[in-house]
Amino acid sequence: MKMINVANDFSVLPAGRYVTDGDYTGEHFYRFLVKNLEELPPNEVIEINFDGVLGAGSSFLEQSFAELVRQGNISKSDFKKRFKIIANDHPEIISKVQRYVEGA
């Protein structure tokens, strides 16, 4: 299992949709996730831990996770199998990611 701690490996305040919005946006994180998907074996689970972040913007979450489905990097059913989201401090992040991926 590959573990990604967003606060340590990316930013404590991930926000924004496109790269023009800042340095740690959804588009940046999307590219980061695509790189991980390409490098890892097809069945390996990726655990993304949001504990420690001050918050995660809705546009950030929508762009990074829903874009994976929109661009065909992963199917909706595979997303559920391969991604495990942990967000004890901000539990609403989990339901948002699920909704955005379903609606992609």
Added chain:
Amino acid sequence: MTIDLPKWDWSLIVSVISLVLAALIFYYQTLKSKQAIYFNDIVTRIEIINELAELACQPSAPQRLLYAKFVFNKNILENNLTLFFSIHHFYHYFRPSLAQGLMAKFNEYIEFIELYTPIETATPLGVNAPNYNQALRRVLLKSSLLISGIQKTY
């Protein structure tokens, strides 16, 4: 044969009941005072968040600075809402679904601002022209619904 029943000291009983009632009223008033403090702060934070959303709609607004202020106020607002409901014993123990429903309304309000106003991104969803009046109207409507929902429990 007669049985001696214990004699009640009525003045003592009345004093104890009065003390217990006074303690209960004091406890209730303290809770209400705390709630009033949290409620006032909740309204203030919502006003600030609405203002920040409006400011973000201005051209050349310092977007990243506004978003940092937005997150700061959002996190305090979330904590205050949690505290408001945790000291409201009736809703905390007997109707937790009502508090959960209002927290869901809060999340919906914040999510709408992040997705449909330029506070987080210069290119929010559903906006083709730089006219955010409709989005701002909905922000105000959602914030009013949230405050009135809390007021009903208060």
